[in-house]
Every structure is written in C-alpha cells, then in structure tokens.
Amino acid sequence: DIQMTQSPSSVSASVGDRVTITCRASQPFSNWLAWYQQKPGKAPKLLIYAASSLQRGVPSRFSGSGSGTYFTLTISSLQPEDFATYYCQQANSLPRTFGQGTRVEIK
Amino acid sequence: QVQLLQSGTEVKKPGASMKVSCKVSGDTLTDLSIHWVRQAPGKGLEWMGGFDSDAANTVYTQGLRGRVTMTEDTSTNTAYMELSGLTSADTAMYYCATELAVQGILERAFDVWGQGTMVTVSS
Numbered sequence: 001d002i003q004m005t006q007s008p009s010s011v012s013a014s015v016g017d018r019v020t021i022t023c024r025a026s027q028p029f030s031n032w033l034a035w036y037q038q039k040p041g042k043a044p045k046l047l048i049y050a051a052s053s054l055q056r057g058v059p060s061r062f063s064g065s066g067s068g069t070y071f072t073l074t075i076s077s078l079q080p081e082d083f084a085t086y087y088c089q090q091a092n093s094l095p096r097t098f099g100q101g102t103r104v105e106i107k
Numbered sequence: 108q109v110q111l112l113q114s115g116t117e118v119k120k121p122g123a124s125m126k127v128s129c130k131v132s133g134d135t136l137t138d139l140s141i142h143w144v145r146q147a148p149g150k151g152l153e154w155m156g157g158f159d160s161d162a163a164n165t166v167y168t169q170g171l172r173g174r175v176t177m178t179e180d181t182s183t184n185t186a187y188m189e190l191s192g193l194t195s196a197d198t199a200m201y202y203c204a205t206e207l208a209v210q211g212i213l214e215r216a217f218d219v220w221g222q223g224t225m226v227t228v229s230s
Contacts, residue, residue: 036152036217038152043202043220043221043222044202045220050214050215053214089152089154089216091215095154095156095169096154096215097154098152101151
C-alpha cells in the first residue's frame with residue numbers, strides 16, 4: 001500500500017496568510033493525487049484532482065502541485081471559510097489511501 | 108447535477124450486519140463510478156472500495172475483504188454497501204461518493220458525496 005503522510009498535522013494561521021500543506025507518498029507516482037476540504041459535520045469537498053487541476057467552482061486561491069513522492073496544496077490568501085481539515089488522497093494504486101489530515105486553525 | 112441521498116442513522120449490535128443505501132438522482136447509476144469512504148469519530152478518512160476502471164470491477168480494501176460487499180440496483184438507481192461481522196471498530200460515518208469524470212474520463216477523485224450515514228456498533 002502507498003502510505004500518504006501529511007505535514008503539518010495542524011497549522012494556526014491568520015486571514016490573508018499563505019498556507020502550504022505537504023503530502024508525501026511512500027512510493028513515487030505521477031499525478032493521481034486529490035485534495036479535499038472537510039468542515040465539521042460535513043462530507044469532504046473536492047478541491048484539486050490530478051495533482052494540480054482545480055475542481056470546478058473552487059476558488060483560485062487554492063492550488064496544487066507535485067509529482068513523484070512530494071505534493072503540495074497551497075492556499076494563497078486564507079479566508080475565514082477556509083478554516084477546516086484538509087486531506088490528500090492517492091489513486092495511483094489500490095487501496096486509494098488518504099493522508100491523516102491537516103487541520104487549519106485560526107491564529 | 109448528481110446528488111446522492113443516503114439512508115439514515117443505524118445502531119447495531121456486535122456481530123450484526125449493516126446495509127447502507129445511496130440513491131442517485133440527476134444521472135444514471137450505470138454511468139457513474141461509486142465508491143465508499145468511512146470516517147471513525149474524530150479520525151481521518153478511510154477508502155473502503157468502489158468501482159475501479161483499471162480492474163473493470165468493484166474492488167475492496169484488503170482490511171475489509173470478506174466482510175464488505177458493494178452492489179447496485181439499476182432499477183432504483185441505488186447503490187448499497189453491506190458490512191458484516193460488525194465490531195466497535197466499525198463505528199463510523201459512512202459516505203458514498205462518485206468519481207469525477209472529465210470529458211468522459213474518470214479522474215480518480217470523488218466530486219459528489221452523500222450526506223453520510225452514521226453507524227454505531229454497541230452492545
């Protein structure tokens with residue numbers, strides 16, 4: 001199984017800050033990597049697919065990049081509605097494993 | 108647009124089975140790739156299984172193999188996930204989700220999610 005390790009586990013940030021979340025894979029793969037945002041009591045929401053493609057309707061302050069074993073999700077200017085938990089997920093091989101999550105909190 | 112409506116909260120005894128439904132509206136189930144993801148209270152997301160285009164079949168995570176079965180009823184446009192031999196470790200919110208298709212190509216990401224079904228396993 002490909003293990004996905006996110007860092008940091010949590011981050012405290014202020015509105016307007018640039019936030020970058022990292023996802024490292026235990027084995028390299030090309031671009032079958034997605035990012036999700038989850039708010040308490042809600043289902044996850046797809047932000048990024050294929051490592052860097054912005055899902056329709058998602059604000060352009062969200063961006064994804066990476067390949068191999070290193071992937072990042074960047075929020076260029078944090079907004080109040082962005083405080084949530086973020087998960088990466090690889091879909092290069094079965095099982096489609098998720099990272100453990102990164103909680104973005106208000107500073 | 109596609110919407111997924113899941114069945115309601117369940118409480119089960121250890122050793123029992125559960126069956127969660129996921130009714131599709133806005134599209135035809137046969138045109139979709141349905142997956143199931145669960146989340147234990149306060150924990151992260153765990154992919155359980157779903158239709159894999161490479162395998163051209165429904166696949167399950169190793170840890171649940173033998174206990175989980177995912178089926179579809181095309182006459183009612185409803186997907187089902189059945190899990191047997193329940194233990195307290197199966198207490199979780201269960202989600203169905205569809206795989207994103209861009210110009211007919213599956214992008215291996217889940218773009219539409221059901222609202223979740225909470226299942227509690229307790230004696």
